[in-house]
Amino acid sequence: MSASMQSQQQAASAPADLRGQPLVIVGAGICCAVGYHRAAASCAMRAGMDHFQESEFIDRASEPIKAAMLPVGELWGPQRLAHIVEQAVMDCARDAGNIYTTSTALILLAAEQGRPHTEDDRYFEALDACSRQFRTKFHGSSGIMPKGRAGLGAALQAAHRLLSENTVARVLVVGADSYLNAATIEYYLRQDRLQTSNNSDGFIPGEGAGALLLELAGPQSRGLLICGMGRASEAATIDGDLPNRAQGLTQAIRQACEQAEVAPRQLNYRITDFNGEKYHAQEISNANTRVMADDGVALPMITIADCIGETGAAAGPSMLAYLHERLRGPDHPGAVGLLHLGNDDGARTALILRAR
Numbered sequence: 034m035s036a037s038m039q040s041q042q043q044a045a046s047a048p049a050d051l052r053g054q055p056l057v058i059v060g061a062g063i064c065c066a067v068g069y070h071r072a073a074a075s076c077a078m079r080a081g082m083d084h085f086q087e088s089e090f091i092d093r094a095s096e097p098i099k100a101a102m103l104p105v106g107e108l109w110g111p112q113r114l115a116h117i118v119e120q121a122v123m124d125c126a127r128d129a130g131n132i133y134t135t136s137t138a139l140i141l142l143a144a145e146q147g148r149p150h151t152e153d154d155r156y157f158e159a160l161d162a163c164s165r166q167f168r169t170k171f172h173g174s175s176g177i178m179p180k181g182r183a184g185l186g187a188a189l190q191a192a193h194r195l196l197s198e199n200t201v202a203r204v205l206v207v208g209a210d211s212y213l214n215a216a217t218i219e220y221y222l223r224q225d226r227l228q229t230s231n232n233s234d235g236f237i238p239g240e241g242a243g244a245l246l247l248e249l250a251g252p253q254s255r256g257l258l259i260c261g262m263g264r265a266s267e268a269a270t271i272d273g274d275l276p277n278r279a280q281g282l283t284q285a286i287r288q289a290c291e292q293a294e295v296a297p298r299q300l301n302y303r304i305t306d307f308n309g310e311k312y313h314a315q316e317i318s319n320a321n322t323r324v325m326a327d328d329g330v331a332l333p334m335i336t337i338a339d340c341i342g343e344t345g346a347a348a349g350p351s352m353l354a355y356l357h358e359r360l361r362g363p364d365h366p367g368a369v370g371l372l373h374l375g376n377d378d379g380a381r382t383a384l385i386l387r388a389r
Contacts, residue, residue: 049193049262052292055387056193056259057250059203060129061354064120065241065341066101071124075358078340085237085342090218092229099228100213101239101342110214111155114240115162118209121242122163125205125354129246132167137246138201139163139171142188142208142346145181145376149216159209172201181210182306182374185349186264186382189247196249206245210345212238224272228309236308239342243350245357254389257357261293261385270379271312279319282373285383286324289371293385297324300385301367304335304352306374308343313375320373335366349374349382360388 061071066084068074077084087097108116126132141160144151156177164171174195178188185208192204212218218238221227228235250258265288267281290297303321307313321332337352338344344351352372359365365388373383 049190050292051193051260051262052294054193054197055250056189056196056247057254058245058257058259058353058357059248060125060132060246061357062121062124062126062128062244063241063351063354064103064117064124065344065347065351066103066239067340069120069124071128071354071358074341075355078337078355079359079364081340083340088213090215092222092227092231094230096230098218099237101237102213103240111158114155114159114209114211114242117211117240117242118159118162118207119166121209121244122166122205122207125244125246126166132205132246133202134164134167134169134171136202137171138192138195138204139175140188140191140204140206141177142184142206142350143177143179144210144346145184145378146179149220150214151179163205163207171205174200180380181346181376182348183264183376183380183382184346185374186262186384189259189262189384192247193249196247202248204247206247206350207242208347208350209242210347211240212343212345213240226310234311236310236338236343239338239344241341241344241347241351243347243352243354245350245353256389257353257360258387258389259384260387261289261291261295263288263290263292263383265381267316267375267379267381271310271377277312277316277319279316279323281379281381282316282320282375282383283323285381286320286371286373289383289385290324293387295369295385299369300332300371301369302335303332303371303373304337304356305372306338306348306352307334307336308338316375332371333366353386356386
């Protein structure tokens with residue numbers, strides 16, 4: 034891949050205005066603990082099923098830590114993540130039909146730098162796993178974006194820029210992440226962030242990948258459209274001393290609604306990266322109160338971490354792939370929805386979604 038991580042991040046820095054030029058998902062794939070492909074995983078998530086199991090990792094009380102693991106045998110490290118990525122991309126390709134790689138850019142959304150096991154080699158192995166399934170290389174504008182959960186906004190901004198400038202015909206966004214390695218488990222144990230026998234205010238570590246094939250939407254486009262985007266920063270981080278009043282998330286949601294020309298009262302649902310931690314529950318509640326203050330509406334909330342665990346950078350693409358599947362069925366949550374994500378460093382992303 035000729036594009037570097039740095040150039041991809043710079044390309045995504047300019048804000049994307051989706052007014053009049055929304056993105057449409059033309060194919061999607063998931064590989065996670067409850068399914069190797071989108072249809073199976075979506076059925077399991079709709080039914081509220083999980084695949085949490087006792088892992089080989091041990092907490093401070095010498096009890097096994099529950100994890101959302103895929104049954105991939107003895108594959109570990111970069112090879113394990115690469116295998117998961119391959120499954121999600123194959124699933125996306127089956128859904129979309131042909132993926133013409135020479136006119137398609139690949140953006141790999143990966144774990145934010147600073148976490149354990151976020152070395153460049155790990156990123157590039159996952160990127161190569163996406164490419165190995167095709168006979169020709171992806172477009173030269175492809176690259177890696179190590180920005181975590183909230184990095185979905187930056188990835189979509191980069192995709193929108195490439196498409197609106199006619200650099201490529203399509204963009205494949207792949208989010209991939211895994212918390213299932215000793216260094217990462219130890220890192221979050223030290224912070225009391227994992228759900229253990231002595232801590233109920235924590236998340237269940239997971240792993241997974243989500244893949245989205247995107248185009249610019251036209252008048253005849255059908256499917257799940259991304260119509261508005263907001264990005265902001267929250268000063269009250271999870272490891273800080275400031276009280277979380279959800280000001281960053283509120284700003285991101287309002288930006289997305291304004292761009293999509295959607296009033297909060299018109300929203301039918303919200304889907305979030307809530308993973309069970311009290312910090313996120315308080316933030317989501319505060320943001321909902323601020324945004325819906327004039328309408329008094331409590332939006333139904335959809336989550337997937339209660340089925341597949343905390344999947345980091347894979348969470349956003351997996352949520353969109355799940356909705357892409359669910360909106361085809363009779364139990365779809367509604368025509369207009371809100372998706373929002375947050376990083377530990379305070380980055381926040383909100384999207385307005387419309388089914389057409």
